Amino acid sequence: MPAFTLEELARQFDLDVRGNPQQQVSGLATLSAAGPGDLGFLANAAYARQLGDCRAGALILSEKMVDRWSGNALVTANPYAAWARIAAFMQPRSTVPTGIHKTAWVDPDAEVDPSAAIGPQCSIAAGCRIDAGAEIGAGCVVEAGATIGRQARLVGRVFIGEQVRIGERVLIHPGAVIGADGFGLALDQGQWLKVPQMGSVQIGNDCEIGANTTIDRGAIEDTVLEEDVRLDNQVQIAHNVHIGAHTAIAGCVGIAGSTRIGRYCMIAGACGIGGHLTICDQVIVTAMSTVLDSIEEPGEYGSGIPARAHARWKRILVRLGQLDDWARRLRKLENK
């Protein structure tokens, strides 16, 4: 990694230097691992107790924390955001070489911008449009008529179904499947009849979609992610779900069909959200909760139960089964 002075970084990212502006940093590290040539950061006050032993060449931190650190610092109101920008600058990620890899299959009727990159073993079907600067990593499948926006990146082994529209700068991690059929079935004389899923999927600009996440195409109209929606790994989005801008959803969450999630929501890991609901903006759902009703007020909601020692939990389960009986007994006592 090349070295940078604090002065250079401060100028480029609009930060204040405290200490020696000529101090050079050439590595990025955690508070506990950083050495004299490394830059670290402190964004979560819970780690402030590590400042005493920290040997970093410099730290990114907030005005509030700077007095607890005796070394060089880059000071900013949002240390985590500054860290994100500087890390991306100092250690740029590797990219797929521009052009079409010789083992990739690109249908003659697909349109690939000359500045786009198609990696090994890809399949790009007829009618696709791969826009300028887009990167399609190894083993991706992009089906007929799909469009991949400018600077979007499919890391590898991603599946994009027919007619799906991926916005600009969207980042999709391996194993994700965008645009499989929704789960639509009609029972007819004792047999299931498949209901054609004729809608598509629209992924807005700046979305990120985690590894092995699935987003189904709509039944008639489209499944939609607005811009800057962030999905972690193994999230399941059913047909015709609509997710508002800037909403972030952690791993293993499932959202059933036709549900509408607002903007700036945060859904913690492994939650299940029922179908045909409306969740308003700025709702937080805590881990492993089940949402079965629409939510009309911003705020925090949950139904997860923290684990206890099994013997204690088993007694609680027994008591749960007795609650109906208790209600009767309590009322009886009150009536006396």
Add this chain to the structure above:
Amino acid sequence: MPAFTLEELARQFDLDVRGNPQQQVSGLATLSAAGPGDLGFLANAAYARQLGDCRAGALILSEKMVDRWSGNALVTANPYAAWARIAAFMQPRSTVPTGIHKTAWVDPDAEVDPSAAIGPQCSIAAGCRIDAGAEIGAGCVVEAGATIGRQARLVGRVFIGEQVRIGERVLIHPGAVIGADGFGLALDQGQWLKVPQMGSVQIGNDCEIGANTTIDRGAIEDTVLEEDVRLDNQVQIAHNVHIGAHTAIAGCVGIAGSTRIGRYCMIAGACGIGGHLTICDQVIVTAMSTVLDSIEEPGEYGSGIPARAHARWKRILVRLGQLDDWARRLRKLENK
């Protein structure tokens, strides 16, 4: 999309016309989006209030609803099934061209019917049999000795393990893995020893398997899905599970090893079903429930807890921890 008169559709799908039989429809749309050239449908009474504003050229609906709609109609006892059939007819899905794509690898010892289609970047191993009319989409891997039945369709990037047998007209969505090893381990002197998984997987005719769903091979005997089983996305089926015909399982459900599920069951999203259980026919399990005991009576079962405002839920959690104490106090009061 070509245009059809209501008379033509009624004749072909055995429906009754109400209104103008010469009315043409050339599009398919929702109640709220349909215009004068579109066909829509009403299957769920909850949407009946949209009939007033609906501008569709015609609607598919039931005898019971037809009086609430003043426009043209195709009348049937099962509007959703009629919609499924007409939609598939009016907007046929695209297909993989017959024959073997030039970038696909087909082992010389594999047997591919001339009417089957093998898409780009596939790998078909020795001893496979791909039957008439089967479609293997881009990037699929079919391992040694597997068989893919007539008209079956692997949409793309599907993995089929060795010796797995896929029935006729089975539809498998991208990312599904059928026939990975079951999770079999023996602890031996402080180390895990892998227990070979020598069984296979049998998928009956007309099954549908969702994106990124996994179905493990059996330990000794096979894991079995009977005919017309429908699995949504990200379902996990462990080794030696047996699922009865016409059972439908929603997204993110996990079923542990050797459990037997009956026919015509419906398992809602994100349920967990324990191992070595027997669930009888026609059982419904509600969303995010945990099934840990066998079920011998048809009916509806559940243990999911709907989320509440977090502050209220936290108080309930505190109360849960006190139940044991309450039991004692309640008894003491009663004894007085």
Add this chain to the structure above:
Amino acid sequence: MPAFTLEELARQFDLDVRGNPQQQVSGLATLSAAGPGDLGFLANAAYARQLGDCRAGALILSEKMVDRWSGNALVTANPYAAWARIAAFMQPRSTVPTGIHKTAWVDPDAEVDPSAAIGPQCSIAAGCRIDAGAEIGAGCVVEAGATIGRQARLVGRVFIGEQVRIGERVLIHPGAVIGADGFGLALDQGQWLKVPQMGSVQIGNDCEIGANTTIDRGAIEDTVLEEDVRLDNQVQIAHNVHIGAHTAIAGCVGIAGSTRIGRYCMIAGACGIGGHLTICDQVIVTAMSTVLDSIEEPGEYGSGIPARAHARWKRILVRLGQLDDWARRLRKLENK
């Protein structure tokens, strides 16, 4: 399958024969399906009632069970481990042929041991090292700088991210994604900013990783699995998780970022484990539990609720909502 006498098997696997040492077995079967030429086993006492009807040529069982079985036997303290070894010996799995398949892409700057095997449609990027005896099945993607240890096996369609290190004899099932970016986001002026994920993943020797399981790369330092960790299908391991040796995790479990799990833990199916926790050695978590606090004592923990008939469960849910009120009423009664 070739035939073996009990005497041969006993000598090779250090077992005791009871009955006829010249008895030949050429098949492997369950207690209920085994015929006179088959070897079976009994490891779980719950199946002992099947011994009466069993027609197996021989059974592997423990000293304690041998008197309940009148046929030939291979006797050992750990029948399940003996079964695992004998099954692997009698029915060896098929292997990918050594060398590089002609449809695979191997970058000229990758290093592939001549005894390694690269299957059809693989992509092996620059700077990778594939060690002696490793098998990379069809459709795998191994990104730049990753290393695959001796005798490791990627079954097929596995994704290994940049710089990821896979140990010796590791077994990775189809659809697994090792080394996608962790879910790191900084909110900056109402937009999410991606935090670069610069760490990697280290998978220790003898680990097994299930189908469609995801293990994210660390934010700064690495995500780590020590040796002999066993993960089932659809497990999600977030960035910077550390899992101790010999821990086994069943299907559909999710573990949030930076959590440390001890050695010899067993996590049952579909559990969710929160972030930044420490779970000590030898902890068992029961199915579908939510772990939100660190655990400092070995033992069994849980919070899963077994499903009941829905009507009864709905009444319990109503009572749950009343608990706060009950607390007040109970106290009032006590005060009288």
